[in-house]
Amino acid sequence: MDQEKRQSIARAERAASTVLRDHGVHGTPINAVKLAEALGYDVYQATFKDGAISGGVNFQKNGGRIYLNQNDSPTRQRFTLAHEIGHCVLHRDKHENGILERIDMFRDPENHSQEEVEANAFAANLLMPEQLVREMWKRWGSTEILADIFKVSLSAMSYRLYNLHLKGDW
Ligand SMILES: [Zn+2]
Numbered sequence: 001m002d003q004e005k006r007q008s009i010a011r012a013e014r015a016a017s018t019v020l021r022d023h024g025v026h027g028t029p030i031n032a033v034k035l036a037e038a039l040g041y042d043v044y045q046a047t048f049k050d051g052a053i054s055g056g057v058n059f060q061k062n063g064g065r066i067y068l069n070q071n072d073s074p075t076r077q078r079f080t081l082a083h084e085i086g087h088c089v090l091h092r093d094k095h096e097n098g099i100l101e102r103i104d105m106f107r108d109p110e111n112h113s114q115e116e117v118e119a120n121a122f123a124a125n126l127l128m129p130e131q132l133v134r135e136m137w138k139r140w141g142s143t144e145i146l147a148d149i150f151k152v153s154l155s156a157m158s159y160r161l162y163n164l165h166l167k168g169d170w
Pocket of ligand 1: 083117
């Protein structure tokens with residue numbers, strides 16, 4: 001990965017930390033719905049004709065509406081929500097018509113545009129803040145327990161631990 005990309009990921013992670021701090025959202029699990037609402041976005045569940053859509057955001061004058069595919073698992077919906085909040089914070093200006101999110105933005109980071117990579121980095125740091133993850137990993141040392149504490153999927157937790165060099169593989 002080149003340096004410019006690494007910097008934009010670091011920027012996205014910092015933006016997530018800043019948003020959590022500015023809105024006084026802390027502890028586990030992170031209340032992503034409350035955070036979205038504090039930023040002016042209402043959160044709705046929806047069904048899509050195309051089941052490969054995991055959600056989206058419709059921007060309005062101030063804030064907007066975030067939609068989550070109600071057929072997805074709760075942890076998946078949570079990650080989608082955090083990812084959409086990332087787009088709202090980082091990329092809103094580039095998408096005046098809103099964003100529709102096709103699947104597996106998480107599993108396949110290599111296939112995605114830089115914006116998707118940034119939104120995923122934002123989401124990971126929002127739902128699994130680095131310092132908290134480090135503390136909990138020290139205390140519990142279990143991917144399963146941390147996934148439960150942070151209310152994320154096992155694969156998201158595993159990947160986060162790998163990214164923070166706490167685990168050798170995922
Ligand atoms: Zn996206």
